[in-house]
Amino acid sequence: MATIKAIRDETPRVRSYTLGLPSWTPHRPGQHYDVRLTAADGYSVQRSYSIASGPETDGEIALTVERVVDGEVSPFLHDVAVVGDRIEVRGPIGGYFVWEATLGGPLLLIAGGSGIVPLMAMIRHRAATASRIPTRLLYSSRAPEDIIYANELRDLEARNDGLEVLHTLTRSQPAGWTGYARRIDDAMLAEVRRPLGDAPLVYICGPTPLVEGAANGLVRIGVSAQRIRTERFGPSGK
Amino acid sequence: MPERFITRGFEGKPRATGTTANRVPPGQYLTKDFPVLSAGPTPTTNLRLWSFAIEGLVREKVSWSWADFQKLPAQEFTVDISCVTKWTKLDTRWRGVSIDTLLESVELEPRAGFATAYSDGGYTTNLRLPDLVNGQAFVAYEYDGAPLDPEHGGPARLVVPHLYFWKSAKWVRGLHLTEKETAGFWESLGYHIRGDPWKEERYSGD
Numbered sequence: 228m229a230t231i232k233a234i235r236d237e238t239p240r241v242r243s244y245t246l247g248l249p250s251w252t253p254h255r256p257g258q259h260y261d262v263r264l265t266a267a268d269g270y271s272v273q274r275s276y277s278i279a280s281g282p283e284t285d286g287e288i289a290l291t292v293e294r295v296v297d298g299e300v301s302p303f304l305h306d307v308a309v310v311g312d313r314i315e316v317r318g319p320i321g322g323y324f325v326w327e328a329t330l331g332g333p334l335l336l337i338a339g340g341s342g343i344v345p346l347m348a349m350i351r352h353r354a355a356t357a358s359r360i361p362t363r364l365l366y367s368s369r370a371p372e373d374i375i376y377a378n379e380l381r382d383l384e385a386r387n388d389g390l391e392v393l394h395t396l397t398r399s400q401p402a403g404w405t406g407y408a409r410r411i412d413d414a415m416l417a418e419v420r421r422p423l424g425d426a427p428l429v430y431i432c433g434p435t436p437l438v439e440g441a442a443n444g445l446v447r448i449g450v451s452a453q454r455i456r457t458e459r460f461g462p463s464g465k
Numbered sequence: 466m467p468e469r470f471i472t473r474g475f476e477g478k479p480r481a482t483g484t485t486a487n488r489v490p491p492g493q494y495l496t497k498d499f500p501v502l503s504a505g506p507t508p509t510t511n512l513r514l515w516s517f518a519i520e521g522l523v524r525e526k527v528s529w530s531w532a533d534f535q536k537l538p539a540q541e542f543t544v545d546i547s548c549v550t551k552w553t554k555l556d557t558r559w560r561g562v563s564i565d566t567l568l569e570s571v572e573l574e575p576r577a578g579f580a581t582a583y584s585d586g587g588y589t590t591n592l593r594l595p596d597l598v599n600g601q602a603f604v605a606y607e608y609d610g611a612p613l614d615p616e617h618g619g620p621a622r623l624v625v626p627h628l629y630f631w632k633s634a635k636w637v638r639g640l641h642l643t644e645k646e647t648a649g650f651w652e653s654l655g656y657h658i659r660g661d662p663w664k665e666e667r668y669s670g671d
Contacts, residue, residue, distance in 0.1 A: 228470070263492075264472040270480060273492045273551055299478050299494065307474040315470055320668060322654035323504050435501045439616060442506035452506045452586065459502055 229316045231308060232287060237375045241341060242305060243279060243291045246316065253282035256348035257325035257430070257458075260290060260318030264300055274300040277345040277432075277458075278319065281352035291375065293341040324458040326430060328353060332360035333423040337411070337441045339367045339433025343375050345458060346432060350383060350390065359389045365419045367411055367437060369398040393419055411437060413444045425449065432458040485555065488545050490662035493553040500552055501616045504650070508585040508636050510620055517604060517621065519567060521642035522577035527570045528639075531620070534606075537562045542603060544626035546633070547662040559624055561605030564597045564640075577642040581649060582623050585636040590649035592625065592632060593659065594642070601627055604637060629660035629667070 229246035237243055258278055265271040280289040294305045308314070326334065326349045334353075336346040343366055353362060368374045374394065384392045395407030395415065407415055420427060429450060431441050438459045446452050481489065489495060518528040529537070541560050547553040580597060583589045596602065606613055606621040613619030618635030625632045631651045652658050657666040665671060 264475040264477070265470060266475050266477045267471050268480075270477050271492070272477060272494060275550060303472075303475055312473055313470075314472060320655060323650075435616070439501070439507060446506045452508070455505050457503065457505055459500070 229288075229314055231310050231312045231314065234308070234310060237291060238373050240373075241291060241293045241375050243289050244304065244308070245280075245287055245289050246314075247287050248316070251286045251288075252319065254278050254288065254319035254348075255322070255325035255327060256281060256352040257345045258319040258321045258348075259345070260288065260316045261320060262290070262300055262304075263315040263317070264303055265315070272299050274298075275320070277348070279344045279347050279351075281348055281355045283352065283355040291341065291344045291347070324430065324432070324456050326352075326428070328356045328358040328360065330428065332362060333427045334360055334362040335420060335423055335427040335429045336362065336364045337366075337429065337431040337433070337437075338364065339411075339437035340369075340373070341375065342431075342433030342437070342458070342460065344432075346430060347376055349430065350380075353390070354383055354386070354388070357388075361389045361423060362391070363419055363423060364390070364392045365395065365411065365415070366392065367395045367397060367433065370396060371399070371401050411441050411444070413448060416441060416444045417448050420445070420448065420450065426451065426454060429455040430458075431455065432460070435459045488555055489553050490547050491665050492667075493547050493551055493662065496552040496554055498552075499554060499557075499617065500548065500550070502548065502550060502631075503616075503635060504588070505586060507615045509615065510585050510636060512620060515620060516638065517567075518639035519571050519642070520639060521580075522574040522644060523642060524572035524574065527567075534562065534604075534621070538566055540603075542624075544624070546624075546626050546630050549629040549631060549656065549660065549667050553662075557626075558609050559603065559605040560607035560610075561603040561621070561624065563600060564602040564604070565600060567604065567640075568598065573642065576644040579643045579646040580640045581643065581647055582632075582634040582637050582640055584634045584638055588634055588636070588650050590623075590632050590634050591646050591652055591658070592628075593646070596625060596628060596632075596659075597640075601625065627661070629657075629662055631656065632660055 232247045233245040235243045259275045263273045276290040279291040295301045512531045515531045520526040602625040605624045623634045623637045
């Protein structure tokens with residue numbers, strides 16, 4: 228059982244929920260929690276949400292949730308849930324799409340949309356443990372207002388501790404934009420990978436087409452499939 | 466999790482009724498999409514190098530080339546599938562070869578009680594032999610009337626619809642029969658050893 232301690236707007240469609248957990252166990256960055264909602268007649272629904280926080284925040288976790296238009300759990304969290312509400316959760320869950328500083332690097336993180344969330348847990352963990360493992364984040368968003376954690380990513384990059392953040396904006400770009408402005412392709416992957424050498428440890432999370440494209444693209448440019456871990460989300464594949 | 470807790474203010478969508486409702490296991494929701502889930506890149510398999518083997522506790526190992534596999538008696542089957550990530554899809558239509566048919570070509574040693582399905586890309590999953598026989602499991606190479614997409618496990622995947630779909634190994638290349646059960650990829654990472662959606666066997670300890 229968790230208690231909502233804080234709710235923060237990240238973008239117009241994305242909010243973060245800080246949950247207090249009486250029986251907290253430290254998670255591994257990249258893991259998720261299941262959230263279960265139960266109605267008065269016993270009807271219940273469950274969804275999985277990636278943990279956005281690092282394991283260094285004792286007794287609480289942050290889940291970042293995108294509002295899915297036709298969803299059942301995310302609209303409840305966005306429209307009904309308030310600070311102080313209690314919700315049932317179960318976790319941490321998942322043991323493959325995880326990164327800890329002890330796993331080393333160099334680290335290549337590739338995110339599409341709210342796929343940034345589990346990668347943010349890794350980035351926050353990296354910062355909290357003062358790791359200097361060379362890390363590049365390639366983050367694809369539609370428009371500038373859709374970038375989740377924009378300020379925090381800028382601040383973390385400014386620490387100059389080996390983290391670099393590269394954005395691509397696929398639908399609209401602000402005036403004077405100097406980042407990428409297209410969908411992730413092999414040329415972009417090669418450019419972003421190059422400073423990390425031939426064998427980066429890669430984590431990719433996002434909608435299926437982005438994950439498929441990036442993972443298969445990296446294999447095409449010579450990265451070993453054994454070094455690439457993927458997590459997909461979203462309502463649809465094909 | 467305690468059963469009686471009620472989430473303040475949660476009503477949920479209109480309840481499914483009738484026959485459809487009875488086909489959705491607990492904690493699952495219906496989807497019309499076919500989501501893709503896998504732990505790494507999609508392997509590419511050259512059909513000329515593809516084979517499917519049954520090995521381990523069998524009198525003699527058997528292996529089929531792609532061409533041989535296509536000559537085996539195939540059947541169409543329409544099944545409901547449930548993924549541990551909570552989606553259920555009804556009436557999925559496949560074509561492939563029943564595991565019963567494949568097992569006719571080998572002589573099992575009496576000790577054989579379990580199988581590990583193994584795939585291109587290194588994926589494995591463990592299954593009890595009784596979960597693979599009597600028309601419950603197939604190696605499928607067509608989905609919805611077309612060759613199976615690589616993202617969905619093509620050229621061929623295991624389909625064991627009465628268990629969570631991680632048991633239906635994509636890009637499957639063989640079954641290794643054993644006396645003892647050995648946890649596969651997800652089963653070693655906190656997921657349930659058997660994975661029956663109707664018992665909600667999602668994670669170890671369920």
